[in-house]
Amino acid sequence: MAQIDTNKLKQAEAATSLAKDAITQAIEQSAANTVLAAEALKQAANEIAQAQTMISQVQSQLQTQSSSSGGGADFQI
Template identity: 75%
Template sequence: MSLSKGLITQAIEQSAADQLQCEEALKQAATEIAQAQTLVSQVQSSLQTQSATE
């Protein structure tokens, strides 16, 4: 998540200078956040499956 935070910070810093770079950094951060959410969901599902079988 710290990488996403860095990308968002970078986007904010660059927004005044280059809007296109800002948008790209935000898109990349959003992608990483979505991937992290997917991993969290997979872990939650795995834990629920384990507790259901015990």
């Protein structure tokens, strides 16, 4: 059975939480300070990219484990 790297998923979850906070900050700053809003959006994009990378790594690991163990779905009737 394939194992999931929960540490990577927790890191991805933390990154998305930081991204959400940065987006909220961008919304709040959008009228008052567009420079700060732009910086917050840049930070959010970076956090989202990190989360995507971690999720992709977990997916790749699962696919590798699944293919090396035979996939577990080869049934014959």
